[in-house]
Amino acid sequence: METTRMHLSSPRARRLAAGATAVALGATIAAAAALGAAPANAASADVTDASLSWSLSNEANAGAYFGGCNFLSAGVAGNSGASAPWTATNPSPGYAASAGNVSIAYPKAAGGTSTPTFATKCQTGDGTTVTPATSTRGVLTLAEGTGTVDAAVGTADIAWDGGFTVAFYGGLTYWSAEDPELHVAADGTGELTATVSGYAASRDGGSWAPLTPRTVHLATLTDVDVTSTGITVSPDWQGVEPASATSLNKTNADWGSWPADFVDFQNETGQSSYWYTSGANDAAAKKPQPISIAYTAAETPTPEPTTPVTPEPTEPTEPSEPGTPEPTTEPSEPGTPEPTTEPSEPGTPEPTTEPSEPGTPEPTTGPTTGPTTEPTTAPTTPAPSISTGGTTTFTVGDSVPLRAEGLPAATVYSIVLHSDPVVLGTVTTDADGAFATSVVIPTDTPAGAHTIAVESSDGTAVVSLAITVTADGTVVVDPIDTTTAVTTGAAVNTGGTVSGTSALPWIGLSAFGVVALGSVAFIAYRRRVTQQD
Known part of the structure; x- marks a missing residue:
């Protein structure tokens, strides 16, 4: 055991041990740098004020051949008891321009909107009574939607509390939707779903019976652009062909349909053919209008990981013989003062840092691992x-x-x-x-x-x-x-998004550089040890 202790205390062994320590520290620093290299996850932003505006379709707001018009009403309408036009008192609850988080507005030709009443629900915002060829262009708005959005990833999950009712032919047939939910995936596909209910009816005043509530797709979405301030998207329509759309007409190049499960439900309400092309020239009236969603995103990003500060490696000191105080520096040969750094070749002053390759000036300081905190890119204001x-x-x-x-x-x-x-x-x-x-x-x-x-x-x-x-x-x-x-210097676009490049790729190179420098340090130690021994 004594022989072994003396061997481990030799200068050569100590230098080899120090070299190994340098490599281990280099690997540790590299691992830390690699962790710091990963950009902070673009955390989802909380949304509490999402506002969804939608006209559904021009047909849902058009004049009708009986009952005055088709119209939107805020809230879930009660049971009228029969397939008949609504009155001011039946159903109850009945027509409303606002209910909770839901409101209805009619745009005016010169700008602005008007709030409809039961008496004016079949008039435009300017007071003109609509015909089967014209529309009030009523806009349904659901406010105070809550959820999360991640503009960087392109995802969104927002839900609204409240409902609305869609009545055709003055109320001969109507149905309601409650608590819509929007889900958008990272690939740009999405869906707007809701719980729907209503009554089995027909436009000629036939059957009348409550329907079983169910969840259906109000809209299926493609190429959704999720931004930090909102989403605007036109629901899928062209080429959609539900099996239950028995009278689907493909004459018009813009033929299409609302989602399949939605059409299935409308087959029971008596409105089915009003949600897909059943004629040669009705695509413009029946296709879904664009959905517009606005919100304020309260971003809560994941804290940026920082590179830990690692103390400079120091020469480990060997334990001394039992009972002998351990010197703070390596003992020199008997009678020779111990230098504060490793002894150089005879007659050559020892450099304060590791020697570089022959012919390369020695740096005055050791290699660094880069800044200890991540550089940040100052936020920029987008062009209008x-x-x-x-x-x-x-x-x-x-x-x-x-x-x-x-x-x-x-x-x-x-x-x-x-x-x-x-x-x-x-x-x-x-x-x-x-x-x-x-x-x-x-x-x-x-x-x-x-x-x-x-x-x-x-x-x-x-x-x-x-x-x-x-x-x-x-x-x-x-x-x-x-x-x-x-x-004006303004940027004009039709919904595209430009993403900036990352400001962090140098971190990965720093990690690689630390590993490489650690390896060079070890090779330098081995070279000196071999020369000295």
Whole structure:
């Protein structure tokens, strides 16, 4: 045992042990750096004020051949007892423009909205009675939705409390939806579901019986763009072909249907053919209108991991003989003062740091592992932009989603259609300088090039979107408004998202570098030990 202790106390063994320690420390630092290299997870942001606005379809707000019109009502309507038009007192609860978190509004041609009543539910926001060829363009809004969104990953889970009712032919047939839920996956697919209930009925006043409540898809979604301020998306329609859509007509190139389980349910309410193309020219009336959701995301990111500060490795000291105090430095040969660093070759002053490869100037300090905290990228304010959420074509008279960001916070703007100015509405930006709303291009808008502008109180356009109206009333959103981009510096888009690059890739290289430097240090130790021994 004594021989072994003396061997471990030799300078050569100590230097080998120190070299091994350096490698171990290098590996530890590398592992810590690798952990620091992983970017903080973009944690889901809590949402407590999500507002969903939707017209469902033009048909759901159109004039009817009997009963006055089809209409939306806030709240879940009671049992009227028979297939008959509603009255002011039956069903109970009956018609309502607001109920809890749910409200109904009718847009005006010159901008703004009006609140309908039972007496005016079949009139436009300007007071004109609708016909089977026209629509009130009623907008249903569900407020105070709660959940989480993750704009970086592209996911969202939001739920609303409250219900609404959809009545056709003045109430001969109606159904209700409660507590909608939105789910969006990272691949951009999503669904809007709700619990539906209603009554087995027919438009000719036939059968009447309560239906079993069930959960169905109000909308299936594709290519959903989840942003930090909202979502605007057109539900799937074109090419959707439920098995129960027995009278589906594919003559129109835009033929389609609402989700299959939704159509199954409507087969029982007596409204089935109003939710898919059953004629050659009814696609524009029956297809789902865009859904617009706005919210304020209260981000709660995961704390950024930091690289732990590792003390500089020091030469381990060998335990001394029993009863002998251990010197704080290595003992030198008998009669020779012990240097504070490893002895160099005879006649050569010992450098204060490890020698580099021959011909390379020795650094005055040892290698570093980079900063001990992650560098951060200062947040940047996005350029003003305006989007229709990916909707590139629609028809005059449709309710069109509109979303903008990069504007001053808490500021009132007017949305104006040019060339002949027509105010489509007013909005107020949120705390992030964004807004989400819906506007209607008037049906009498002449064919040609037009611009939807967001204007400040002095009439200055801060951002705009170019559109073209064709002779048949189709509205095409131009991909880029070059005039706005040049004159105002605003970015114009139709719903795309640009993601920045990571500011952290150097961390991974630092971890690799620490391992490499640890290996070099060990090789240097071995080389010196071999030369000295």
